[in-house]
Amino acid sequence: MKLLDLYAKLKKDINLIEKELERSIDVNHPVLREASLHLLKAGGKRIRPVFVLLGAKFGQYDLGRVKFVAVPLELIHMASLVHDDVIDDANTRRGQLTVRSKWDNRVAMYAGDYIFAKALSIVTQLPDPSIHRIMSNALVEMSIGEMEQIRFFFHTGQTVRDYMLRIKRKTALLLAISCQLGAIAAGAPEQTAKRLYDFGYYTGMAFQIRDDLLDLCGTEKEIGKPPGSDIKQGNITIPVIFALQNPQLRPALLEEISRIEACDGQTDISAFLNMIRRSEGISRAEAMASTYIDKAIRSLEGLPNIQAKKDLVSIAHFVGNRSY
Amino acid sequence: MKLLDLYAKLKKDINLIEKELERSIDVNHPVLREASLHLLKAGGKRIRPVFVLLGAKFGQYDLGRVKFVAVPLELIHMASLVHDDVIDDANTRRGQLTVRSKWDNRVAMYAGDYIFAKALSIVTQLPDPSIHRIMSNALVEMSIGEMEQIRFFFHTGQTVRDYMLRIKRKTALLLAISCQLGAIAAGAPEQTAKRLYDFGYYTGMAFQIRDDLLDLCGTEKEIGKPPGSDIKQGNITIPVIFALQNPQLRPALLEEISRIEACDGQTDISAFLNMIRRSEGISRAEAMASTYIDKAIRSLEGLPNIQAKKDLVSIAHFVGNRSY
Numbered sequence: 217m218k219l220l221d222l223y224a225k226l227k228k229d230i231n232l233i234e235k236e237l238e239r240s241i242d243v244n245h246p247v248l249r250e251a252s253l254h255l256l257k258a259g260g261k262r263i264r265p266v267f268v269l270l271g272a273k274f275g276q277y278d279l280g281r282v283k284f285v286a287v288p289l290e291l292i293h294m295a296s297l298v299h300d301d302v303i304d305d306a307n308t309r310r311g312q313l314t315v316r317s318k319w320d321n322r323v324a325m326y327a328g329d330y331i332f333a334k335a336l337s338i339v340t341q342l343p344d345p346s347i348h349r350i351m352s353n354a355l356v357e358m359s360i361g362e363m364e365q366i367r368f369f370f371h372t373g374q375t376v377r378d379y380m381l382r383i384k385r386k387t388a389l390l391l392a393i394s395c396q397l398g399a400i401a402a403g404a405p406e407q408t409a410k411r412l413y414d415f416g417y418y419t420g421m422a423f424q425i426r427d428d429l430l431d432l433c434g435t436e437k438e439i440g441k442p443p444g445s446d447i448k449q450g451n452i453t454i455p456v457i458f459a460l461q462n463p464q465l466r467p468a469l470l471e472e473i474s475r476i477e478a479c480d481g482q483t484d485i486s487a488f489l490n491m492i493r494r495s496e497g498i499s500r501a502e503a504m505a506s507t508y509i510d511k512a513i514r515s516l517e518g519l520p521n522i523q524a525k526k527d528l529v530s531i532a533h534f535v536g537n538r539s540y
Numbered sequence: 541m542k543l544l545d546l547y548a549k550l551k552k553d554i555n556l557i558e559k560e561l562e563r564s565i566d567v568n569h570p571v572l573r574e575a576s577l578h579l580l581k582a583g584g585k586r587i588r589p590v591f592v593l594l595g596a597k598f599g600q601y602d603l604g605r606v607k608f609v610a611v612p613l614e615l616i617h618m619a620s621l622v623h624d625d626v627i628d629d630a631n632t633r634r635g636q637l638t639v640r641s642k643w644d645n646r647v648a649m650y651a652g653d654y655i656f657a658k659a660l661s662i663v664t665q666l667p668d669p670s671i672h673r674i675m676s677n678a679l680v681e682m683s684i685g686e687m688e689q690i691r692f693f694f695h696t697g698q699t700v701r702d703y704m705l706r707i708k709r710k711t712a713l714l715l716a717i718s719c720q721l722g723a724i725a726a727g728a729p730e731q732t733a734k735r736l737y738d739f740g741y742y743t744g745m746a747f748q749i750r751d752d753l754l755d756l757c758g759t760e761k762e763i764g765k766p767p768g769s770d771i772k773q774g775n776i777t778i779p780v781i782f783a784l785q786n787p788q789l790r791p792a793l794l795e796e797i798s799r800i801e802a803c804d805g806q807t808d809i810s811a812f813l814n815m816i817r818r819s820e821g822i823s824r825a826e827a828m829a830s831t832y833i834d835k836a837i838r839s840l841e842g843l844p845n846i847q848a849k850k851d852l853v854s855i856a857h858f859v860g861n862r863s864y
Contacts, residue, residue, distance in 0.1 A: 248687045299653060303646050322627050325649055326686045329623060332653070333679035336660055340673035348672045349664035355657035362650045363572045 219534045222527050226269055229279055233265045236287045240334055251315045251327040255294050258312040264289040264394040266531070271398025271412045273524035278402065284342045285397045288335035288351065293390060295331035296358060298324050303366065304449055311440050347397055354393050361385025369450030370477040372460060372470055379454050380421070387427075388420030395528075411515050415528060418512035423535045425505040428453035432492050444489050447473070448481035454504065459497035509536035543858045546851050550593055553603055557589045560611045564658055575639045575651040579618050582636040588613040588718040590855075595722025595736045597848035602726065608666045609721045612659035612675065617714060619655035620682060622648050627690065628773055635764050671721055678717050685709025693774030694801040696784060696794055703778050704745070711751075712744030719852075735839050739852060742836035747859045749829040752777035756816050768813050771797070772805035778828065783821035833860035 223230065241252035265286040272282040300306070301314040302324045308314060316324035332355070339351055364382050368374050395416035399409040430439050431446045432455055446453055452473075460466055472488045492498070512532045519525050547554065565576035592610040596602075624630070625638040626648045632638060640648035656679070663675055688706050692698050719740035723733040754763050755770045756779055770777055776797075784790055796812045816822065836856045843849050 243684060245684055245687055245691070247691065248684065299649060302649060321645070322690060323687070325623060325626060326683060326690070329652075329656070329686065330680065330683040332656065333676060333683050337673070337676040337680045340669055340676050343669045345664055345667045345669050345672065348669065349661070352657060352661040352664050356654065356661050359650060359654035359657050360567060360569055360572065362653065363569055363647070366646060366650070367569070367571065 219531065222530055223266070225527075226266060229269055230262060230265065232279060233262070233269075233283060233286050233290070236283050237290060240287055240291065240338060241331065243330070247319065247323055248327060248330055251298075251319055251323055252294075252331060254312075254318065255298060255315060255327070255331075258309065260290075260293075262290060263531075264293055264390060267391060267394035267416055268398035268401075270524045270527055270531075271395040271404075271409075271416075272402035273522060274399050274408050274412065274519060275402025275404030281342065282398060282401050284339055285347065285401045286394075288339040289390065289394050289397070291331050291335035291338070292351075292355065292358075295328045295335065296362070298328040298331070299362070302328075303362070308441070342401060344400070347400055350393055350397060350400075354389050357385045357389055365451065368452065370452070370473065372452065372473055374452060374457065376454065376457055379452075379457055383421060383424040383428075384417070387424040388417045391420035391423070392417035408519060411519055414515035415512050415532070418508045418515060419532050419535055422505040422508035422512065422532075425454055425501055425508070426535065429455060429498065429501055429505070432456075432489060433498065444485040447476060447485060447488060450477065450481070453501075455492055455495070455497035455501040457497070458500045459492050459495035462495060462497075465491060465495055506536060509533070543855065546854055547590070549851075550590060553593055554586060554589065556603060557586070557593075557607060557610050557614070560607050561614060564611055564615065564662060565655065567654070571643065571647055572651060572654055575622075575643055575647055576618075576655060578636075578642065579622060579639060579651070579655075582633065584614075584617075586614060587855075588617055588714060591715060591718035591740055592722035592725075594848045594852055594855075595719040595728075595733075595740075596726035597846060598723050598732050598736065598843060599726025599728030605666065606722060606725050608663055609671065609725045610718075612663040613714065613718050613721070615655050615659035615662070616675075616679065616682075619652045619659065620686070622652040622655070623686070626652075627686070632765070666725060668724070671724055674717055674721060674724075678713050681709045681713055689775065692776065694776070694797065696776065696797055698776060698781065700778065700781055703776075703781055707745060707748040707752075708741070711748040712741045715744035715747070716741035732843060735843055738839035739836050739856070742832045742839060743856050743859055746829040746832035746836065746856075749778055749825055749832070750859065753779060753822065753825055753829070756780075756813060757822060768809040771800060771809060771812060774801065774805070777825075779816055779819070779821035779825040781821070782824045783816050783819035786819060786821075789815060789819055830860060833857070 237256055238253070241249065241256065243249050243252070268282060268286040268289060297309065298315050301309060301316050302321050306314050307317040314324070315327055336352065339348060361382055365386065368378060368382065392413045393416070395412035396409045399412050428446065431443060431453070434443055436442050447456070460469055469488075469491055472491065476483055476485060476488060509532050513529055516525055516528060561580055562577070565573065565580065567573050567576070589610040592606060592613060596606040621633065622639050625633060625640050626645050630638050631641040638648070639651055660672075660676065663672060685706055689710065692702060692706065716737045717740070719736035720733045723736045752770065755767060755777070758767055760766050771780070784793055793815055796815065800807055800809060800812060833856050837853055840849055840852060
């Protein structure tokens with residue numbers, strides 16, 4: 217099955233979530249509304265709402281309840297992108313101007329604050345304090361992750377563990393709680409929600425590793441931005457950490473990273489990309505992503521064999537082969 | 541009674557809140573912890589926790605519960621200050637370096653995000669969804685208020701109503717819910733919580749008006765920064781709005797504001813300050829603040845005559861005469 221087929225099946229429900237997303241940011245303030253809408257219209261795969269919906273299929277599926285989780289989780293993702301773009305000085309995302317470049321950093325900061333607050337306010341319409349707790353705890357972890365990212369810019373001494381904790385906070389955690397909270401909002405058993413959390417977590421780890429691989433190996437056409445954007449801003453990803461472990465490659469690679477840092481990323485990085493692409497860092501990172509996909513699929517063992525389970529497996533395979 | 545006497549009576553409880561505040565930001569990340577601690581140590585009157593504690597005296601006072609409201613409300617205030625300083629390019633606050641000036645804007649943005657998230661995560665330790673709802677809704681309003689502030693910079697066409705809505709979102713709302721949530725967390729009757737909300741709201745409005753008056757009429761020594769900081773950054777406050785209503789004064793004042801705007805605030809503003817100080821804008825704003833204080837005190841009518849009620853009246857009078 218292709219991912220598009222899955223989306224076709226969920227289309228009616230996703231459309232409703234999409235409408236609710238628009239309604240949620242319909243604020244009586246011109247710049248705030250435009251900035252938020254701009255962000256919403258820039259699109260995205262809406263993978264978090266999809267995970268919520270599929271997670272909810274393991275309980276008493278009720279879109280009227282579940283939307284109070286699906287909408288906030290996508291809003292949190294959107295808000296973190298706006299704040300990310302401020303940090304990265306990013307001018308475009310997915311081929312669209314960013315909020316900070318279309319307006320300015322101040323608007324981007326407050327638009328992000330507004331969307332974060334809105335997310336938390338919407339979820340409180342469900343009278344289940346444990347859902348509020350899980351969501352706000354995830355936000356705390358995510359914000360620590362953002363700071364960690366800055367701290368590790370151009371830090372060649374970082375370990376595989378540093379990287380893993382960072383992508384957990386940056387990506388995997390929100391996907392994990394998307395599956396989990398969908399299940400909890402639908403009243404699924406705790407054990408089911410826990411397995412779904414694991415599925416989302418492992419899939420998220422694989423997703424981010426593949427994303428980081430794409431930044432190094434993809435073409436500008438495939439990834440919608442020039443390859444090597446990560447290293448230009450100082451973000452050292454897992455293929456690079458693995459490549460640095462090779463004693464033959466290490467000295468030249470360190471020198472090249474220092475040079476890029478000294479130029480503040482404003483330099484030709486083709487030598488760096490060639491070194492990484494020819495290193496075993498690529499295959500080792502690919503293997504790591506595959507392992508996570510296997511773990512994700514194994515997390516679902518023991519869950520009832522409903523259609524949603526097959527859909528989650530399809531998504532995991534799709535993420536594992538990701539080249540978009 | 542003086543405000544200090546009141547604080548002396550609550551000292552033990554405030555000290556515990558202070559310790560909890562420190563503990564709440566004890567995160568395993570050097571810059572994040574230092575930045576948050578720096579902010580915490582910069583002090584402040586802790587008026588929000590005081591309002592929470594006094595509000596809780598109208599119910600079953602239990603510090604072990606009430607702290608889960610008092611700590612988040614002070615954290616929200618702190619986080620909004622850090623984000624404010626980014627917008628204002630502020631280098632000092634209360635005579636201390638701001639986070640954005642000691643580190644940078646990126647650290648300030650993420651430290652603010654972290655503290656906001658932490659606040660919401662702490663409050664979810666109380667299993668009362670209505671408390672979560674009130675707090676997150678207030679955050680939404682506050683973030684709209686922040687954007688409104690930017691929108692109205694140097695906007696001489698703004699009305700008294702625009703100003704009032706702005707200071708409600710900026711200041712009064714958080715003080716209102718501090719009183720209200722203290723009462724709710726202590727299980728006080730709904731009507732009591734409502735009256736306390738009104739008290740906090742009116743006191744907050746008066747507080748901000750007096751703050752705005754001080755910026756125009758105080759000395760650098762009194763207010764810890766040069767007078768006229770508001771107009772330098774484009775913030776047009778109520779004495780100025782009133783002064784602009786005087787047809788004799790209006791043309792010269794408009795011209796002076798345009799000139800300050802054209803210089804991006806980097807200019808001598810003594811002519812502006814003299815115009816405002818000699819205008820009826822000052823006395824009209826003072827009268828407005830007094831009216832709010834009267835309303836605040838009247839809101840408490842009907843509440844039991846406990847010590848906390850007298851303390852709230854003292855605070856209201858203190859705010860009314862504020863010159864610090």
